[in-house]
Amino acid sequence: MKEHILVVDDDNDILELLEYNLSLVGYDVLGFLNTKHVRRVLSEEKIDLIIMDRNLPDIEGSLYIEMLRSKNITTPVIFLSAKDSQKDIKDGFLRGADDYITKPFDLEELLLRIKAVLGRYKQESKQNLDNLQYNDIKLDLNLHKVFIGDYEIGLTRLETSLLQLLIANKGKVLDRDFLLKHIWKDTQNIHKKTVNVAIKRLKEKIDPGKDKEYIKTIRGVGYLLA
Amino acid sequence: MKEHILVVDDDNDILELLEYNLSLVGYDVLGFLNTKHVRRVLSEEKIDLIIMDRNLPDIEGSLYIEMLRSKNITTPVIFLSAKDSQKDIKDGFLRGADDYITKPFDLEELLLRIKAVLGRYKQESKQNLDNLQYNDIKLDLNLHKVFIGDYEIGLTRLETSLLQLLIANKGKVLDRDFLLKHIWKDTQNIHKKTVNVAIKRLKEKIDPGKDKEYIKTIRGVGYLLA
DNA sequence: TTTAAATGTTTCAGTTTAGTTACAAAGAGG
DNA sequence: CCTCTTTGTAACTAAACTGAAACATTTAAA
Numbered sequence: 001m002k003e004h005i006l007v008v009d010d011d012n013d014i015l016e017l018l019e020y021n022l023s024l025v026g027y028d029v030l031g032f033l034n035t036k037h038v039r040r041v042l043s044e045e046k047i048d049l050i051i052m053d054r055n056l057p058d059i060e061g062s063l064y065i066e067m068l069r070s071k072n073i074t075t076p077v078i079f080l081s082a083k084d085s086q087k088d089i090k091d092g093f094l095r096g097a098d099d100y101i102t103k104p105f106d107l108e109e110l111l112l113r114i115k116a117v118l119g120r121y122k123q124e125s126k127q128n129l130d131n132l133q134y135n136d137i138k139l140d141l142n143l144h145k146v147f148i149g150d151y152e153i154g155l156t157r158l159e160t161s162l163l164q165l166l167i168a169n170k171g172k173v174l175d176r177d178f179l180l181k182h183i184w185k186d187t188q189n190i191h192k193k194t195v196n197v198a199i200k201r202l203k204e205k206i207d208p209g210k211d212k213e214y215i216k217t218i219r220g221v222g223y224l225l226a
Numbered sequence: 227m228k229e230h231i232l233v234v235d236d237d238n239d240i241l242e243l244l245e246y247n248l249s250l251v252g253y254d255v256l257g258f259l260n261t262k263h264v265r266r267v268l269s270e271e272k273i274d275l276i277i278m279d280r281n282l283p284d285i286e287g288s289l290y291i292e293m294l295r296s297k298n299i300t301t302p303v304i305f306l307s308a309k310d311s312q313k314d315i316k317d318g319f320l321r322g323a324d325d326y327i328t329k330p331f332d333l334e335e336l337l338l339r340i341k342a343v344l345g346r347y348k349q350e351s352k353q354n355l356d357n358l359q360y361n362d363i364k365l366d367l368n369l370h371k372v373f374i375g376d377y378e379i380g381l382t383r384l385e386t387s388l389l390q391l392l393i394a395n396k397g398k399v400l401d402r403d404f405l406l407k408h409i410w411k412d413t414q415n416i417h418k419k420t421v422n423v424a425i426k427r428l429k430e431k432i433d434p435g436k437d438k439e440y441i442k443t444i445r446g447v448g449y450l451l452a
Numbered sequence: 453t454t455t456a457a458a459t460g461t462t463t464c465a466g467t468t469t470a471g472t473t474a475c476a477a478a479g480a481g482g
Numbered sequence: 483c484c485t486c487t488t489t490g491t492a493a494c495t496a497a498a499c500t501g502a503a504a505c506a507t508t509t510a511a512a
């Protein structure tokens with residue numbers, strides 16, 4: 001999966017330079033001239049790294065990062081800065097920067113530092129790959145756990161497979177043959193009604209009150225999560 | 227606990243400068259003029275960071291790091307170098323450096339970069355210390371003792387390894403293959419049910435009354451501490 | 453409204469998986 | 483050597499899971 005880098009710099013030339021070159025080496029780049037929409041983008045999109053000018057017109061970069069950190073946003077940050085006084089570098093690091101490069105910077109060095117920072121955070125983000133989620137149902141395949149909101153529920157292996165398949169295909173109707181093929185690995189010797197029972201049992205566990213209707217029945221076809 | 231920094235530089239002046247100043251700000255510093263004893267020290271002592279000259283008389287610093295990395299030694303490394311060509315910086319990063327500073331370097335910047343690198347690794351190294359505790363179970367690996375609350379219990383070697391692995395991965399389900407691989411170092415010639423028995427024996431020792439349920443069984447998968 | 457098909461629900465037994473116990477081999481320490 | 487502890491295996495028991503069957507309910511079309 002492509003890594004997403006968010007760049008904030010009020011100098012349009014630098015912004016374009018970075019957008020062009022980072023895209024060239026395979027990153028997805030989102031450039032911004034100010035911090036106006038950064039918070040929203042961070043909450044809505046998967047951002048792996050922030051590259052930010054230390055001297056933004058609307059706010060001091062390091063103050064902005066400090067604010068992000070206080071909101072528990074841990075996305076790594078590399079500062080760019082025309083300043084190169086030790087005091088500024090110190091300030092940047094202290095407020096939560098992961099690296100610091102002074103302009104004029106060498107593009108290749110920046111690429112290497114990006115790679116280094118992303119590498120360090122790779123492990124953590126890796127864990128989130130095996131997380132499937134649908135509304136307030138969270139399925140953690142690493143921990144073999146299922147949460148409805150904050151409550152953990154216990155599912156059997158069959159129920160887990162079923163839920164996993166439903167979430168992975170959320171919005172699509174899965175018919176009995178599809179389910180039998182993918183979960184029971186057998187469409188011949190297994191009763192079709194077995195699926196009904198399995199679905200019923202899953203429904204009961206993820207929605208004991210029967211008021212959420214996560215799993216919808218499409219009569220004559222199959223089931224879907226919607 | 228003090229963080230330990232291993233410094234390798236053939237320039238005795240720089241070595242002394244670093245030993246003096248890093249000690250001053252609270253690090254434990256071990257200085258070496260060459261790599262001769264570095265491997266041994268790394269295996270015998272708790273080293274949190276390596277600062278290494280890129281141009282050592284006995285070996286190229288980056289080659290040495292590459293060797294360490296190939297031996298699965300992941301201690302973070304900051305390179306010092308008189309060279310400042312981009313090619314050299316690139317080479318250093320590619321071979322597993324975590325940061326790169328060119329001489330003459332500003333001491334305060336070095337301190338900040340040390341702090342940044344150590345900060346990133348804090349989480350990981352934290353686990354490896356004697357932080358092995360889960361609720362009222364305390365595992366002291368130095369004294370080879372285990373306490374439940376204030377009461378010491380005697381565990382065998384196998385039971386201790388098992389408990390250690392469970393605590394180090396608390397909250398995660400460890401399946402039989404994982405346990406066999408990490409504790410028995412063998413997934414082929416050892417019965418899978420051996421794990422059941424070992425877990426049963428551990429359960430009995432840490433919870434004789436069977437009322438705490440430290441170790442949970444996830445049917446079809448494995449066990450976890452939760 | 454009636455009817456037939458589809459789906460939901462409950463129950464039960466066969467199967468799978470884990471817990472328990474006993475025992476013997478391997479290891480540690482004297 | 484001898485003894486005691488540890489540990490792997492096997493046999494047995496207990497519990498959980500799951501498929502099928504029987505029965506109940508819902509749905510949709512006539």
